Amino acid sequence: MIYTVTLNPSIDYVVKLNNLSTGDINRSSEEYVYPGGKGINVSLILKELGYKSNALGFISGFTGQYIESILNERGLNSDFIKLENGFTRINVKIKSNEETEINGQGPHISSEKLDKLYEKIESLNEDDILVLAGSIPSTLDEKLYENIMARIENKGIKVVVDATKNLLLNVLKYKPFLIKPNNIELEEMFNVKLETTEDIVLYANKLKEMGAKNVLVSMGKDGGLLVTEDNKVLKSSVAKGEVKNSVGAGDSMVGGFIAGYLKNKSYEEALKLGAASGSATAFSYDLATSDFINELLEQINIEYIN
Structure with missing residues (x-):
């Protein structure tokens, strides 16, 4: 089973405006409401691609109930821990001549509730995949991902981490x-400017030397690059389309990669499906559908750099 962890999920309220005028009344031209959070996005893409997962994390209040009900409607398994205080955050994403985001804080998570999450994760076994995605709420220890990986270090669980800077660097030892x-x-991790593909390969390899088995680098309009555990370097081409939504594209790439890998343990297929999934979400207003992913899959080519 695949398990995804979203510590601070959200309702994403997406508003489209012809022009945003601050200090004035603005009227939307389009509005959308989605369940949000990086782990949840990974689970939803996996569901589109035919793979079951179980979404873990914390929810609270009427907004948390909404997220749980929407995921149930979409046929997604979830096992959220319910908090008594506050409410699951609402993130406002304004799409106008520029993209503007206002992200909520989310509720406080007590040590007792956190222990319940640890218990759920410690029940996983070596056939499972665990996805740790997104930031850690300010109310929790910034070493949370490290603590989780330390608890399951010797269980043979495949752990996928999609996080920024120190959150990512500090788990590499596991x-x-x-x-x-x-x-x-x-x-940002290495305080450098990456000018070429060779530069990206160099620093992706440094992350591998620091402990990561496989390093997948999303490069936006330049595709994706993968350094594998057997020291192969693969690069994906880019599908053609109009970018409508940058939110969730990276999460979709992770979901697609996992689904592609599980088919026959091929890293080439994993990168190809990951690249197609990321592009399909970028070209959609919501997370991509399986039909659109498969349509774009035909455009993706994989090149071996070495």
Whole structure:
């Protein structure tokens, strides 16, 4: 079974405006409401591609109930821990001449509730995949991902980590199966400017040397690059389309990669399906559908750099 962890899920309220005028009344031209959170996005893409997963994390209040009900309607398994205080956050995403986001904080998570999450994760076994995605709420220890991986270190669980800078760097000692920085995050980790594909390969290899088994770098309009556990370097081409939504594209790439890998343990197929899934979401207003992913899959080519 695949398990995804979203510590601070959200309702994403997406508003489209012809022009945003601050300090004035604005009227939307389009509105959408989605369940949000990186782990949830991964689970939803896996569901589209025919793979079951179980979404873990914390929810609270009427907004948390809404997320749970929507995921149930979509046929997604979830096992959220319910909090008594506050409410699951609402993120407002304004799409106008520029994209503007206002992200809520989310409720406080007590140590007792956190222990319940640990218990659920410690019940996993070596046939399972665990996806740790997104930021850690300010009310929790920033070493939470490290603590989780330490607890399951010797169980043979494949752990996928999609997080930024130190959250990612600090888990490498536990040898995650896959990490997925983007090229900008890679620059921030090493305080460098990456000018070429060779530069990206160099620093992706450094992450591998630090402990990651596989390093997947999303590069936006330049596709994706994968350094595998057997020291192969693969690069994907890019599908053609109009970018409508940057939110969730990286999560879709992770979901597609996992689904592609599980088919026959082929990293080439994993990268290809990951690239198609990421592009399909970028070209959609919501997360991509399986039909659109499969349509774009025909456009994706994989090149072996070495």
